[in-house]
Amino acid sequence: DPRATEVLIEVLQATPGRQDFHLNKLAASALGRLAAPRAASPLVAALAASAHGLLLFEESRRALCRLGDAALPVLLNAAAQRDRRGSPTSLAIAAIRVVGDLGDHAAGVRLMSLPRPRDPLELRLAVAEAALRLGQSGATDVLTEILKGDGALTARRQAAAAGKSMRIDAAREGMSIELGRGGGGENRPGSAQLQATPPGPASH
Numbered sequence: 001d002p003r004a005t006e007v008l009i010e011v012l013q014a015t016p017g018r019q020d021f022h023l024n025k026l027a028a029s030a031l032g033r034l035a036a037p038r039a040a041s042p043l044v045a046a047l048a049a050s051a052h053g054l055l056l057f058e059e060s061r062r063a064l065c066r067l068g069d070a071a072l073p074v075l076l077n078a079a080a081q082r083d084r085r086g087s088p089t090s091l092a093i094a095a096i097r098v099v100g101d102l103g104d105h106a107a108g109v110r111l112m113s114l115p116r117p118r119d120p121l122e123l124r125l126a127v128a129e130a131a132l133r134l135g136q137s138g139a140t141d142v143l144t145e146i147l148k149g150d151g152a153l154t155a156r157r158q159a160a161a162a163g164k165s166m167r168i169d170a171a172r173e174g175m176s177i178e179l180g181r182g183g184g185g186e187n188r189p190g191s192a193q194l195q196a197t198p199p200g201p202a203s204h
Contacts, residue, residue, distance in 0.1 A: 032063025100130025
């Protein structure tokens with residue numbers, strides 16, 4: 001129903017001062033069930049929305065995955081977004097993560113062309129993780145370079161390795177990351193854990 005879609009978009013876009021933010025979250029979920037292509041742009045914009053410590057990312061992400069190919073052009077445009085200083089926006093990084101969920105191999109090629117030499121670690125990791133989920137073999141090289149250039153990488157990340165386990169070593173930093181199929185918990189089926197591991201004791 002086009003009228004229902006328009007009403008839900010209006011609720012999704014309402015500012016926190018006008019309504020309870022949980023209504024925004026409910027609207028995003030409902031738009032996903034309707035899967036109306038018209039909702040793609042508002043849902044992409046909502047990926048970076050927040051209020052009172054709450055985020056719209058997960059609800060918007062699931063809705064965009066239901067839209068599938070209809071959401072891809074809007075997501076790719078958002079993924080390339082930069083601010084006036086040329087830095088990637090928070091929306092760009094959020095969009096990159098969702099592109100990785102859609103399974104479009106050609107989109108992985110687009111993502112791999114996004115990072116610039118001085119881009120923050122968060123963007124480069126988001127690109128590498130999404131590209132791995134989309135089966136881009138070159139993403140392993142990107143991850144290796146991240147480890148070489150960012151020895152401070154310590155946090156767990158989610159990535160996909162096309163069902164395969166890999167080990168990428170960065171000898172210069174004495175660190176490595178393990179990519180393999182996740183064992184459950186918060187990981188989705190078919191996902192993988194990406195974790196930087198500090199070096200062990202030196203042997204003599």
